[in-house]
Amino acid sequence: MSSIASITPSTLSLNDLPWQIEWNKDKCTLCGQCTAVCPVRAIEMQVYRKKTLNTSLLPGHEQGKQFSTYYGIGQKTNVANACIGCAMCNMVCPNNAITPQRNPGVSRLKFHMNQDGQPRRRGGRKNSTESVLDQIKFTRISMLTDPALDAGRHEFELRTLLGRILSPKENMKRLREKGWIPPVREIYPMVIGGMSFGALSPTMWEGLQMGVAYLNEELGMPVRMCSGEGGCPPRLLRSRFLKYVILQIASGYFGWDEIIHAIPHMKEDPCAIEIKYGQGAKPGDGGLLMWHKVNKLIAAIRGVPQGVSLPSPPTHQTQYSIEESVAKMIISMSMAWGFRVPVYPKISASSTSLAVLNNLTRNDYASGLAIDGEDGGTGAAYSVSMDHMGHPIASCVRDNYLNLIKIGKQNEIPIFAGGGIGKNGNIAANAAALIMLGASGVQVGKFVMQAAAGCIGTEHDRCNVCNIGICPKGITSQDPRLYRRLDPEDVAQRIVDLYVSFDTELKKIVAPLGRSTSLPIGMSDALGINDKAAAERLSIKYVV
Amino acid sequence: MCRLFALTSEIPQSPMIAINALNVMKEGHDGSGVGILLRDLGGPFEDMKDAPILSGIFSEQGMKRLDLFMMDQGFMTKYKMSIKVPKEKLPDVPRRAMYLVRAYEYPEDWEGLTESEIKRRLMLTRLQIRGMGKEENDMIVFSFWPDTIMIKEIGDPLDIGHYLGLDRPELHARVIMAQGRQNTNYAINLYACHPFFIEGYATMTNGENTAFIPIKDFLSSRDFPGYTGYESDSEVFAHILHYCMEGLELDLDAYKHIITPLQDTDLKGHPDAEFLSHLKKSCRPLIIDGPNCVIGNLPDNTVFMAQDRKKLRPGVVGGRPGMYAFSSEICGLDATIPDRDKTTDIQPMHLDTVIVGPDRQEVEICPQSQALHLQH
Ligand code: SF4
Ligand code: SF4
Numbered sequence: 066m067s068s069i070a071s072i073t074p075s076t077l078s079l080n081d082l083p084w085q086i087e088w089n090k091d092k093c094t095l096c097g098q099c100t101a102v103c104p105v106r107a108i109e110m111q112v113y114r115k116k117t118l119n120t121s122l123l124p125g126h127e128q129g130k131q132f133s134t135y136y137g138i139g140q141k142t143n144v145a146n147a148c149i150g151c152a153m154c155n156m157v158c159p160n161n162a163i164t165p166q167r168n169p170g171v172s173r174l175k176f177h178m179n180q181d182g183q184p185r186r187r188g189g190r191k192n193s194t195e196s197v198l199d200q201i202k203f204t205r206i207s208m209l210t211d212p213a214l215d216a217g218r219h220e221f222e223l224r225t226l227l228g229r230i231l232s233p234k235e236n237m238k239r240l241r242e243k244g245w246i247p248p249v250r251e252i253y254p255m256v257i258g259g260m261s262f263g264a265l266s267p268t269m270w271e272g273l274q275m276g277v278a279y280l281n282e283e284l285g286m287p288v289r290m291c292s293g294e295g296g297c298p299p300r301l302l303r304s305r306f307l308k309y310v311i312l313q314i315a316s317g318y319f320g321w322d323e324i325i326h327a328i329p330h331m332k333e334d335p336c337a338i339e340i341k342y343g344q345g346a347k348p349g350d351g352g353l354l355m356w357h358k359v360n361k362l363i364a365a366i367r368g369v370p371q372g373v374s375l376p377s378p379p380t381h382q383t384q385y386s387i388e389e390s391v392a393k394m395i396i397s398m399s400m401a402w403g404f405r406v407p408v409y410p411k412i413s414a415s416s417t418s419l420a421v422l423n424n425l426t427r428n429d430y431a432s433g434l435a436i437d438g439e440d441g442g443t444g445a446a447y448s449v450s451m452d453h454m455g456h457p458i459a460s461c462v463r464d465n466y467l468n469l470i471k472i473g474k475q476n477e478i479p480i481f482a483g484g485g486i487g488k489n490g491n492i493a494a495n496a497a498a499l500i501m502l503g504a505s506g507v508q509v510g511k512f513v514m515q516a517a518a519g520c521i522g523t524e525h526d527r528c529n530v531c532n533i534g535i536c537p538k539g540i541t542s543q544d545p546r547l548y549r550r551l552d553p554e555d556v557a558q559r560i561v562d563l564y565v566s567f568d569t570e571l572k573k574i575v576a577p578l579g580r581s582t583s584l585p586i587g588m589s590d591a592l593g594i595n596d597k598a599a600a601e602r603l604s605i606k607y608v609v
Numbered sequence: 610m611c612r613l614f615a616l617t618s619e620i621p622q623s624p625m626i627a628i629n630a631l632n633v634m635k636e637g638h639d640g641s642g643v644g645i646l647l648r649d650l651g652g653p654f655e656d657m658k659d660a661p662i663l664s665g666i667f668s669e670q671g672m673k674r675l676d677l678f679m680m681d682q683g684f685m686t687k688y689k690m691s692i693k694v695p696k697e698k699l700p701d702v703p704r705r706a707m708y709l710v711r712a713y714e715y716p717e718d719w720e721g722l723t724e725s726e727i728k729r730r731l732m733l734t735r736l737q738i739r740g741m742g743k744e745e746n747d748m749i750v751f752s753f754w755p756d757t758i759m760i761k762e763i764g765d766p767l768d769i770g771h772y773l774g775l776d777r778p779e780l781h782a783r784v785i786m787a788q789g790r791q792n793t794n795y796a797i798n799l800y801a802c803h804p805f806f807i808e809g810y811a812t813m814t815n816g817e818n819t820a821f822i823p824i825k826d827f828l829s830s831r832d833f834p835g836y837t838g839y840e841s842d843s844e845v846f847a848h849i850l851h852y853c854m855e856g857l858e859l860d861l862d863a864y865k866h867i868i869t870p871l872q873d874t875d876l877k878g879h880p881d882a883e884f885l886s887h888l889k890k891s892c893r894p895l896i897i898d899g900p901n902c903v904i905g906n907l908p909d910n911t912v913f914m915a916q917d918r919k920k921l922r923p924g925v926v927g928g929r930p931g932m933y934a935f936s937s938e939i940c941g942l943d944a945t946i947p948d949r950d951k952t953t954d955i956q957p958m959h960l961d962t963v964i965v966g967p968d969r970q971e972v973e974i975c976p977q978s979q980a981l982h983l984q985h
Contacts, residue, residue: 240884
């Protein structure tokens, strides 16, 4: 640092940063690729000055000092350019000369990420590797009268239902009397959760859609994908592929003008309508698409001006209460499609979720409940919301399911659980645990981004800059220079890989439990956990 | 694996026939217990088809409490058959004071009640006695129903048959269901012994029902007091049968569509595709899993056998007009009806329900691919 630079409270040293760049002078060819690729301009070409002392006493050797300069890569230490550990620099370096390292000490950056009074906002996740779901084991292996099934050879029926299912008596009655029977979809139990066109790049969205279409049409797996709040490209709305899409409406109603106008032209009904009331990553906070990402295309689809931030209000402004939402919004959305499309709310997991559920049970038009736990991901949110708000998914799903059992409606309102499924890579085990706790299926987002698009975000606050349009992988950016890095065909291929391998893993879990003829929803006797309090809370076995 | 045997015959038969059949299949069970259901009774019960018969095991104290309770309810003993327990105790068989089989007159104030009200009250009375017995550990009640006797005990079926003198003419019956128990999952508890019975419907199975908990949760939340107990994962088979026929008023051929529904590709071409797809969805929690051969009996004395979705258990039905047997193994059938035409034996496959009606004239095979009779 030159002597004229001042030291301010937010002047940081490398030691204060969470990620530190290790640069190897011997290997570096100064090609400049790393500085060009760095999404936050954390590194730059710097001039280094070196002094060499000559202290030899041998005759003929002149004593003294010599100065030389050389060029190299240096890391910036200001808050705005702090390295995010994405390792793109390493990925592009032909010589492996540069790599980010996590600060082995204590980073102090957090204290300064509030410049100009603006608290930290980011995309991504909660940044905690804790997971009750990972602790759950499947302990009821069929060993005695039932030799375990063969995951590779036997037939398995692992689909689930999305939609309001009537009680058997009521269903028979309405069949006889030709009354209205709510629409029910038979779908694969892992849904791609709501990630909007806008939050995701066009190449990512296209890749997801192609992968989903392939799974449905070539492999016969009825996989569904939720649009998130941001509308849907007009061509998709008018295509037969719409049946694989769950359209989401949220408090900003973004994109719904386009959708409503497209209804008369739709060749197929959408799979379902999800009304988003809450999101696990930022409960009580609305959606947020920051201005960086609102380009011409996004603005057109959403029906808004270009280049403005698009915050959705935390609540649906036209309604005062969940009762009203159930009564009005669910029914209006059902009506829009002639009562042929299931409509369900998505809420953030909360200790008040039961109240929402109870409202739904009394309304035949409510066709499910999606609950998003505290570990859910987001494209943009305040760090404080992500880090401290919300309820774990496991106990919330369990409470809701047990409540449904109490009133005998456990088969009538399917619960879909989301938030942190596969956060540490154990996607099938986490999904199966939630299903056995009572979920009819799961919604996943982050795992899909990581597995299918190579998102490099981790639970250790790596990357997580999805909100400002600089996603180094082109997944959550609207900048063509970035999203061209992502080939939709590759994404589609990886989606297929992900689902096919998930399917095998799910079978490898349910087969030893002796289950194959139906998805083991609520099969809590199969579960055990090495934590007494958790076992009691979830009403499952305590095993050590 | 437990062994199952059922017989339906125009002429009342001794329960020992079924016990012998179990004995022939002895390699398959460990003699840890036996359960027998007798219906369409011969002997003295022939003349009191409508009188509810209480079957159970009672201690001295239990008997006294029972008598007081029944008197209180207004039930009068009509006929009593006591099984005298021999002095010499069988090893491994608990000493019991009384195996009770007693027919009652209905309380006077039940007169004029509808049939369904009477059924409901009989069931509630049984549940009340069961509850009382649990409190003091002095009564076990298996059934309380007209024309029905049920006996269950721990031990080897043949030994128990002799010990309790099950050969006596009073116990001859036209429908006999018996299970020889292979003890596996549960500590031996007579309430966990097959067959299971509810309001005239009975089933026994062998295997393991891995979907037990969700099914139990579903039945328990149907707001029907009889769906309770569940000391065994197999009791739900009887209750699903009852729910199918009484709750949903469907015919027996719908039962298998509830416990092992057709897969969607097979449903598509089915004549009742729409109905079945609704049944499958709304009864989804009642889908069974794991290997199971189910033998069941209906209030009209129909006897049937159905297999799990993958047919992982053996089972055979054979006989001649007037007498048919349902057995886990062919040797059990051979021991009982050796003079039948063996070429007509049927081993039901994964889609079949095999039914012998109350007239006992023929075996009807009812595959799931066929149109339903629907509502009965
Ligand atoms: S790790 Fe990423 S943010 Fe850090 S210097 Fe390398 S490219 Fe830039
Ligand atoms: S790679 Fe893209 S999507 Fe993943 S955390 Fe980074 S910015 Fe977000």
